[in-house]
Amino acid sequence: MPIIEVDNLSKQFGEIKAVDGVSFKVEEGEVFGFLGPNGAGKTTTINMLCTLLRPTSGQARVAGLDVIKDKNDVRRAIGLVFQETTLDDYLTAEQNILFHALAYAVPSEVRKQRTKELLTLMELWERRKSKIRTYSGGMKRRLEIARGLVHLPRVLFLDEPTLGLDPQTRNRIWEYILDLREKQGLTIFLTTHYMDEAEHSDRIAVIDHGKIVALNTPDSLKDQVGGDVLTISSDNNELVEDELRDKYGLVPEVNNGTVSVRVPGGEEFLPQFVRAYEGTLQSIGLRRPTLEDVFLHLTGREIRDEKVDERALMRNAMRARYR
Amino acid sequence: MSETYRGIWVVAFRELLRFVADRSRMISSFMFPLIFLVVFGAGFSRIVGRLEGDVNFIQFIYPGIIAMTVVMSSLFAGTSVVVDREYGFLKEVLVAPLSRVGIILGKALGGSLTALIQGTIMLAIAPLVGLSISPLLVLQLLPTLLVLSLSLSGLGILMATRMRSQQGFQFLMQLMVFPLIFLSGVFFPVQGVPTWLQIVAKFNPLTYGVDAIRQIFLGPRASGSVAELPGNETISTGVILFNHPMGIIEDVAVIGAIGAVLLLAGVWSFSRTEA
Numbered sequence A: 001m002p003i004i005e006v007d008n009l010s011k012q013f014g015e016i017k018a019v020d021g022v023s024f025k026v027e028e029g030e031v032f033g034f035l036g037p038n039g040a041g042k043t044t045t046i047n048m049l050c051t052l053l054r055p056t057s058g059q060a061r062v063a064g065l066d067v068i069k070d071k072n073d074v075r076r077a078i079g080l081v082f083q084e085t086t087l088d089d090y091l092t093a094e095q096n097i098l099f100h101a102l103a104y105a106v107p108s109e110v111r112k113q114r115t116k117e118l119l120t121l122m123e124l125w126e127r128r129k130s131k132i133r134t135y136s137g138g139m140k141r142r143l144e145i146a147r148g149l150v151h152l153p154r155v156l157f158l159d160e161p162t163l164g165l166d167p168q169t170r171n172r173i174w175e176y177i178l179d180l181r182e183k184q185g186l187t188i189f190l191t192t193h194y195m196d197e198a199e200h201s202d203r204i205a206v207i208d209h210g211k212i213v214a215l216n217t218p219d220s221l222k223d224q225v226g227g228d229v230l231t232i233s234s235d236n237n238e239l240v241e242d243e244l245r246d247k248y249g250l251v252p253e254v255n256n257g258t259v260s261v262r263v264p265g266g267e268e269f270l271p272q273f274v275r276a277y278e279g280t281l282q283s284i285g286l287r288r289p290t291l292e293d294v295f296l297h298l299t300g301r302e303i304r305d306e307k308v309d310e311r312a313l314m315r316n317a318m319r320a321r322y323r
Numbered sequence B: 001m002s003e004t005y006r007g008i009w010v011v012a013f014r015e016l017l018r019f020v021a022d023r024s025r026m027i028s029s030f031m032f033p034l035i036f037l038v039v040f041g042a043g044f045s046r047i048v049g050r051l052e053g054d055v056n057f058i059q060f061i062y063p064g065i066i067a068m069t070v071v072m073s074s075l076f077a078g079t080s081v082v083v084d085r086e087y088g089f090l091k092e093v094l095v096a097p098l099s100r101v102g103i104i105l106g107k108a109l110g111g112s113l114t115a116l117i118q119g120t121i122m123l124a125i126a127p128l129v130g131l132s133i134s135p136l137l138v139l140q141l142l143p144t145l146l147v148l149s150l151s152l153s154g155l156g157i158l159m160a161t162r163m164r165s166q167q168g169f170q171f172l173m174q175l176m177v178f179p180l181i182f183l184s185g186v187f188f189p190v191q192g193v194p195t196w197l198q199i200v201a202k203f204n205p206l207t208y209g210v211d212a213i214r215q216i217f218l219g220p221r222a223s224g225s226v227a228e229l230p231g232n233e234t235i236s237t238g239v240i241l242f243n244h245p246m247g248i249i250e251d252v253a254v255i256g257a258i259g260a261v262l263l264l265a266g267v268w269s270f271s272r273t274e275a
């Protein structure tokens, strides 16, 4: 039996259809990626699955329980790491975890052991007695993830969990989460704007304007994009473009002084092109499409525009907090 | 049911943790009542003269000041709801397996316990105004303060359930606090004001709180009896409801009843706003 079943779920805010009739199933022990541009309806969907928002229409079951009728049973079964900060600034890390453990009725032995394990993993054990006010953004983020795992949920919802964390920390957290999945059959429902993080997913749903536009394994989604990506730079990019267009009937694009083009069966095409090319080539590369390409292909938008975008997201999160 | 009990004590426990962590709040809720005590007490005691039973004006308002301290910090239960919503912590509470009724009652209980602590600390200055404290007095006072603060926490929460911003809530609070305090008989006998004001004051739960605490300190004489004012006019310093001078137990019962209504309304309003 699937651990999450969503049937024609919708949420309307006044005029805005934030979520527009989505249906999908998630199996127990699966890492389910939920990707989409800003404002696509990811957080709204999570809020409905986590009983924080009443759906306008449709149904959803989590761990076999109805999210409208059996709210408290659903809440017991899930852990949620919110997109924005939800810690008590005036309390210490240890007290924040204590509150959580008490609220979920975690036995005190288990609490002590898990608190130590999780805070050590997040490299916060030494700072456990400091008030959250004195924490950096990344430390807060790590504490939120730790807190969501204290009560051993069956399903863990992660709404952009690692925003602003450095790559090593992200890897360490993922190792731990995937290990929990192995050992305890933890199911993970993930939204992220990091494509390498999305790669952890067994399946990915792409949502845009409140509707699911694709749902498949990462590999199948990449195949769907249509061919491999060839990137070429040369002294004369225009010549490259012309050749690709005229000789092979392809549609090249120029980005930052390199020409990129999508070709099915890139391995065969590459030597053929090099042999026939009349100018001088500087470099040439061939790669499988990434999730980034998938995302661009499906939504017409970059999943994120470099670092600037990350800062903008942080700013928005801050603004949302202080509004 | 266990979600309700757990909600109550877990939420109340966190309010206490936070109270201990945030000293500025403690100081600010003392400042106001203390300033009133000093300014009004010193300013008026010469003009007002002695009340019956050899009670001077500072002693007359001191019980009211304790009530006022409790009220200020009880209403903070409301602020706490709004702050939690604004800073996101409310989501952590709402997604936990705790019932909405439990969460709200926990906020009220947490607010009341902190109010009780502050009220008790205010007791320390009783000797300074010439009033003595006995174990019996403390035993009567604490339950009275608890009922009063639960009741006013209910009011704070009811106001908070619909508010999204701290500023908006603070504004609403200021708007409420002054009439609440000035129309409660802290500074003057309720029976001594024009009829329409008397009627308003008798809907104010704080009126009964002040009356009960005053009787606990000054004895039943202070209530239902008369005070001599300059010009030989005499009025009762206590509260008279339907021609009946109120006793301590009756006062507490009235506060409890008003509080129950406020808390129920708060719970209802909160459960409607938060799914």
Ligand SMILES: Nc1ncnc2c1ncn2[C@@H]1O[C@H](COP(=O)(O)OP(=O)(O)OP(=O)(O)O)[C@@H](O)[C@H]1O
Binding pocket: A013, A016, A017, A018, A036, A037, A038, A039, A040, A041, A042, A043, A044, A045, A083
């Ligand atoms: N409480 C609300 N009231 C009104 N509109 C809302 C509310 N919450 C969300 N929306 C709207 O619903 C849409 C979906 O928002 P949602 O937060 O689900 O997006 P998202 O996919 O999580 O985006 P992001 O990547 O930026 O987090 C947006 O247009 C947003 O403005």
Ligand SMILES: [Mg+2]
Binding pocket: A042, A043, A044, A083, A159
């Ligand atoms: Mg979101």
